Amino acid sequence: MVTPVSGAREGQQKQSKKTWMIHLVLMALSLLFLFPLLWMISTALKPIEQTMKQPPVWIPSPIQWHNFKDAFMYNSDKLGYIPFLVYGRNTLIICILAVSGVVCSNSLVAYAFARMRWPLRDLLFGLTLATMMVPFPVIMVPIYGLFKNLGWIGTFRPLWVPAWFGGAFNIFLLRQFFRTIPFELSEAAKIDGCSEWQIFRQVLIPLAKPALSVVALFTFMETWNDFLGPLIYLLDQKTFTLSLGLQFYQSQHGGTQWHLLMAASTIVIAPVLVLFFFTQKTFIQGIAVTGLKG
Numbered sequence: 042m043v044t045p046v047s048g049a050r051e052g053q054q055k056q057s058k059k060t061w062m063i064h065l066v067l068m069a070l071s072l073l074f075l076f077p078l079l080w081m082i083s084t085a086l087k088p089i090e091q092t093m094k095q096p097p098v099w100i101p102s103p104i105q106w107h108n109f110k111d112a113f114m115y116n117s118d119k120l121g122y123i124p125f126l127v128y129g130r131n132t133l134i135i136c137i138l139a140v141s142g143v144v145c146s147n148s149l150v151a152y153a154f155a156r157m158r159w160p161l162r163d164l165l166f167g168l169t170l171a172t173m174m175v176p177f178p179v180i181m182v183p184i185y186g187l188f189k190n191l192g193w194i195g196t197f198r199p200l201w202v203p204a205w206f207g208g209a210f211n212i213f214l215l216r217q218f219f220r221t222i223p224f225e226l227s228e229a230a231k232i233d234g235c236s237e238w239q240i241f242r243q244v245l246i247p248l249a250k251p252a253l254s255v256v257a258l259f260t261f262m263e264t265w266n267d268f269l270g271p272l273i274y275l276l277d278q279k280t281f282t283l284s285l286g287l288q289f290y291q292s293q294h295g296g297t298q299w300h301l302l303m304a305a306s307t308i309v310i311a312p313v314l315v316l317f318f319f320t321q322k323t324f325i326q327g328i329a330v331t332g333l334k335g
Contacts, residue, residue, distance in 0.1 A: 085109070085304035092299040105300070112305040125305060127279065128286040135200050135282065136264045142204035143211055143260040144253055150207045151215030152241050156227060166216070173209045177269075185273060195276040200267070204260070211256045218252035219245060254323045262313055283309045 084092055085108055087101040113125050153159075154166045188199045222245065230240045246253075268284040275281055287305060 081303045082307055084299055085307045087300050089298060089300050092303075108300050108304040109308060112301045112308065123278075123281075123286050125283070125286060125308065128281050128283045131197070131280055132265060132282040132284075135197055136261050138197070138201035139204040139264045140257050140260045142201060142206075143208065144257055146205050146207045147211040147256060148215055148246065148249065148253065149241070151212045151219055152245060154212065155216040155219035156224075156240075156245070157237065169207075169209050169212060181273070188274065194274055195280070196274075197280065199274040200264070200270050211259070214256060215249065215252055218249055222248055251323055254320065258316070258320060261316065265313055 083099055083101065086104045086106065087098065087108075088103070088105055091098045091101060150169075154162060154169075184199075185194075188194055191198075193199050193202075226244055227240050230244050235243070266284060267282070268288070271282045271285045272288075275285065287302070287309065
């Protein structure tokens with residue numbers, strides 16, 4: 042005879058086994074996704090002769106930490122590698138300007154779509170979302186012609202100025218969050234004599250920090266890893282970004298030195314990994330409150 046206590050205990054055991062199975066599957070999938078990263082780090086520490094050795098060598102012998110130093114060297118009589126510090130500075134400048142523009146412009150537009158009532162609001166919001174379906178290659182040539190007429194080709198401006206004019210995805214993300222904030226807060230602020238700008242700046246923005254953090258992180262990662270934009274608009278090597286620098290580094294030797302290329306790639310992705318590690322709690326919270334996962 043099965044008592045209620047024993048039945049509950051069996052249910053708990055089954056639930057525990059199910060949880061362990063889910064964890065094992067998740068750990069296996071995480072190892073699968075970590076494989077390219079681990080292989081890149083392994084190759085970054087190898088001598089050149091071990092990079093293409095068969096069967097593959099996972100643990101370098103000897104471990105060459107100086108590969109990271111060599112990847113940074115520039116104008117050396119022996120090596121002649123590209124100036125990664127200059128490229129890193131350029132990339133960081135563009136990221137800061139782009140993130141600032143995206144956070145400021147998209148929050149303003151999202152507030153107008155979510156909290157203010159005006160004619161054709163929903164229609165224009167639908168048209169804004171429709172722009173997400175236009176692939177970049179379709180508008181690449183007209184945009185290039187526009188920037189050429191403005192005299193911006195060869196400068197950073199084409200890479201960060203558009204960020205100050207809003208983007209459909211980020212507008213949608215912030216609009217969804219603003220709609221979750223009770224309208225009673227805005228009405229109470231109006232009763233106290235606040236204008237729309239004061240409501241936006243003093244009431245909505247402090248509450249929207251998780252959502253703004255998600256938008257900022259997405260933009261930073263996209264800008265940091267962007268290759269096509271710098272490839273189209275940047276002409277002088279002194280203005281290249283890290284993504285362009287890797288490609289230039291790979292092609293300038295005739296034969297790729299994989300251990301140094303992987304060392305450079307590890308250095309390039311390290312800031313993004315560190316940033317996500319320290320902001321993952323805010324990132325997950327922002328994804329949850331914006332409803333993006335649904």
